[in-house]
Amino acid sequence: MIQVKQLNRTFGAKKAVNNLSFSLSKGQVLGLIGPNGAGKSTAMRMITGFLRPSSGSISLGGIDVWQHPKKAKRLLGYLPESAPLFEDMSVEGFLGYLSGVRGLHGRERTQAIDRAVDLCFLQSVRHQAIDTLSKGYRHRVCLAQSILHDPPIIIFDEPTDGLDPNQKQEIRDLINEFRHNKTIILSTHILDEVNAVCTDVLLLDRGKKLFTGTLAELRSQTPEAGDLLLQVGFDYVEQFRTFREKLKILAGVSAVEMSEMNSNELRVKVIDKTLSGIEDLTHRVVQLVVEEKMKLLQLRQDQGSLELAFRTMTSYGTHCRGDEL
Numbered sequence: 001m002i003q004v005k006q007l008n009r010t011f012g013a014k015k016a017v018n019n020l021s022f023s024l025s026k027g028q029v030l031g032l033i034g035p036n037g038a039g040k041s042t043a044m045r046m047i048t049g050f051l052r053p054s055s056g057s058i059s060l061g062g063i064d065v066w067q068h069p070k071k072a073k074r075l076l077g078y079l080p081e082s083a084p085l086f087e088d089m090s091v092e093g094f095l096g097y098l099s100g101v102r103g104l105h106g107r108e109r110t111q112a113i114d115r116a117v118d119l120c121f122l123q124s125v126r127h128q129a130i131d132t133l134s135k136g137y138r139h140r141v142c143l144a145q146s147i148l149h150d151p152p153i154i155i156f157d158e159p160t161d162g163l164d165p166n167q168k169q170e171i172r173d174l175i176n177e178f179r180h181n182k183t184i185i186l187s188t189h190i191l192d193e194v195n196a197v198c199t200d201v202l203l204l205d206r207g208k209k210l211f212t213g214t215l216a217e218l219r220s221q222t223p224e225a226g227d228l229l230l231q232v233g234f235d236y237v238e239q240f241r242t243f244r245e246k247l248k249i250l251a252g253v254s255a256v257e258m259s260e261m262n263s264n265e266l267r268v269k270v271i272d273k274t275l276s277g278i279e280d281l282t283h284r285v286v287q288l289v290v291e292e293k294m295k296l297l298q299l300r301q302d303q304g305s306l307e308l309a310f311r312t313m314t315s316y317g318t319h320c321r322g323d324e325l
């Protein structure tokens, strides 16, 4: 549904976006993340046809954005970081006006407004002037205008920036509702948001793609991901010490560290982090727990975190994976 090939954009000597390629299909929600100045907005503005690329191509639903801009933009709903609103219009008047601009008239226009008002929970302020709305409602009006024509592709730039936790949740619920039959890109600094709504993630840094893949794949880039976290109960401290010493020399264990959070939790560093390696080691750890008469309180695998992976990769990494998501 979205195909970006070897996209570049320079501003003078600065490469804001450097050879970016990826593709997305229906049902995918891509979180575009990266540090400040990574090139996220520049990439979004090119994909939405607002900024001409220095080179490369973008197609939406098979239509080239820069060769057939009108046709391509019909497939697109765009919620920019700060969307303009006509303050003195009512919500319905504003959506009606934009429906006309988008070529929707008569019954089609009425249906489009009703649908957008319903989806964005604007019923209670439908006839209210925009300049009297709270920030959350104004944001919903922006969102409503971007989906008036029921586009199969939606692009959100920082969709929950500046909203309170309840409003954030409403927007996330909406995105989750849209995701089944649409293709969505959202740029955000909020990794919780990526966790809550995205299926995939693309990490940009200094214009370059550092990573594309699923959330679980990005989490697994955390150095600690794959470690076993073991919490045990014991009758006396010496018993725990003996257990820990035996754990250290168990085949497949590279180190054992005390947890900073719990005095009875151990972080078991694993040599072979493949599925079979982890399964074998888990089995041996449980055996040792039984042999040493410890009480097994918890044994789980550290799944890593988006935040740690982000920090690790943008501080030191230049790792880059395939173009297909």
Ligand SMILES: Nc1ncnc2c1ncn2[C@@H]1O[C@H](COP(=O)(O)OP(=O)(O)OP(=O)(O)O)[C@@H](O)[C@H]1O
Pocket: 011, 014, 015, 016, 034, 035, 036, 037, 038, 039, 040, 041, 042, 043
């Ligand atoms: N019109 C412009 N003229 C010159 N340089 C620009 C222009 N637009 C963006 N840049 C530069 O391109 C780089 C990427 O900017 P961009 O706004 O795309 O980053 P971003 O990832 O969206 O950042 P942020 O997270 O802070 O919004 C930055 O170094 C920025 O200063």
